[in-house]
Amino acid sequence: MSPDMLFNLLLKALGQTMQMVAVAGIIGALIGLPIGVFLATSGKGELFPAPVSNRIIGAIVNAARSTPFIILVVAIIPFTRLVTGTSIGTYAAIVPLTVATIPFVARLAEAAIREVDKGLIEAARAMGATPLQIVFKVLLAEAKPGLTLALTLTLVSLVGYSAMVGAVGGGGLGDLGIRYGYQRFMPDVMLAVVVVLIVLVQAIQSAGDALARRFDKRNRKT
C-alpha cells in the first residue's frame, strides 16, 4: 500500500474513532455523572437518603458493567435502531458505546465523590447549606481532580471499546487494524494503527493528568 493511501485510511479511521469517543464520552459523562452523584449521596443517612433506589440503580449499573461489551453491542441492536434508524455504521456504534460509558462513569464518579472528607459535608451543613449546595459547592468542587482522572480513564477505555464496534461496521482505528492488518495480512497497516492508538491514548492521559494536577490544590507546598 502506498504511503498516501495508508495515510488517508489512517486519517479517516482516526476521525471516526475520535468522533465515537468524543460523542459517547460527552453523552456518557453527562448522564453518568449525575448517576454517580446519586449513588454517592443516596445511601442511608446521607444527603439524599434513598437506600432502596440506591440499591436498585447500583444493581443496574453492576449488571451493565458485567456484560461484555461485544455482547452489549449485539444485545441492544433494537434500541440502537430505534435511536439512529440503523444498526450499522459509526453513528450506530456510538449508541452501545454511550450505553457502556454511563455505568462506567457512574461508578468512577461515585468513588471520586466518596473520597471527599465527610468533615467538609458536616461543615457545610453547619453553615446552613442545602443538599444541592453541598453537591455543587463542596462535593463536586473537592472531587474535581478525582473526577478529571475518572473521565480520562473513561476516554482511554472508550478508545479500546471503539475498536470492537467494527463488528457493526462502526469503522475507526480498531476496525482498520482488523480488516487490513489482520484479514489482509498487511503488517505495516497494523503497526501504523497500533502506533496511532498509542499516541492517542498517551495524549488523552497526559492531558487528563495535567488538568487534574491543576485542579488539585491539596499537595501545594509553601
Next chain:
Amino acid sequence: MSIKVQTLLEAPHGAVSIPPEQPLSSPTSMVTFEAVTKRFGGADDKSQFTALDGIDLSVARGAITGIIGRSGAGKSTLIRLVNGLEKATSGRVVVDGVEVGGLSENGLRDLRRQVGMIFQHFNLLSSRTAFDNVALPLEIAGLDRQAIRAKVAPLIDLVGLGDKSDRYPAELSGGQKQRIGIARALATSPKLLLSDEATSALDPETTQSILALLKRINAELGLTVLLITHEMEVVKTIASDVAVIDRGKIVEAGRTFDVFTGAKHETTRSLLSAALGTNLPDWIRSNLKPQPSAGDRVLVRLIFFGATAFQPLTARLVTELGADVNILAGTIEEIAGEPYGSLVVAYPADPAVRERAERFYAATGLSTEVLGYVA
C-alpha cells in the same frame, strides 16, 4: 475596653439547670438543654447506645462556656444538638428562644446561619483559597460578590492572615487553618460560636494563640462561645463557665473557678490533677497512712485563691508553727483569670503544732485538706 470588661464581669454566670416551665427566650442564657437524652442505634434496647442521658444545662449569653469530658463522654453529640446536626431523642434544646427540635429543614438552615462552628480538623475546602473558604457561608446564604468581598476581607484581617488570602489550605500551618476556620465561622455574623475540639490538633503554643483569638472575639464582638474539649488547659484559660460531662451526664457545672477549686466529682478531680499539677509524687502517695503514729508528719494541702493568693502565707506559717515545714508539691495557676495556688506541706503531727496550725488557717481564711500521714 474597660466598659467591655465590666459588662463581661457583670454577665450572668453559672451553668445551672432551669425548670422546664421557664419561657423559651431567656435574657441570660443563649442555649438551654432541658432533660435532653440522645440514643443511637436500633429500636430494641440491646443495640441502643445512650450518648446523652438527661442533660440539663444553660449556656450564659455573652460568656465562654466549656464542656469538658473524656473521649466518648458525649460532648461531640451535645454540641451537635445545638445546631441540629444531631436530633435529641427526648427533651428540649433551645437556642436564643427557638426550640431546635421543632424546626423544619428551612428553619434549621436559618438557625445554622446564626450559629458558627469550628472543628478539630478545620474542615476547610482544599480546592478553595483562604478567601474563598471564608466566602463559602456567604455564598450559601446567597450574598452577591460585592457584599461577600466587603465582608470577607475584614474577617481575614481580624484573624491576622491578611497576607494569606490567596493561599490554599495546603499552604497554611495548622494554626493558620484554624484562624481561617474561625473567620469562616464568623462570616455570617453569628450570635453563637460552637467550637468542637478546635485546638486538639494543635501544639501548645498555637493552642494558646487560638484561645487568645477566641477570647478577643468573645470580648470585642460580644459573641457567646460554647466549646467542647478534653483539655482542662483550654477551659482553665478561657472559659468563665464550665460543665463536666461523664458517660452522657453532666456531673458538675458552674463558674470555672468554683468548679476547679471545689471539684467534688471524681472525673473532675482526675481531669484537674493533670492540668493543675496537684498530683502527689508517687513515693509520697505510696507511703501515705490514714492514721498517725508517734513521730509522724501530717500532709496538708493548702489552697490559695482570692485574697489569700497574694499574701506571704507560707513564710508566716513557718513562724507561727515554730516547727519544720516541708514543701512537697505545689503550683500556682490562673483559672479563668483568677489566681489559684495549691501547696502540699508536711509538718510534725504533734497535737500542739497542729492546734497552732488550725488557728492560723482560721485566722487567714486558708482552705486546707489533710491528705494523710507519713513517717
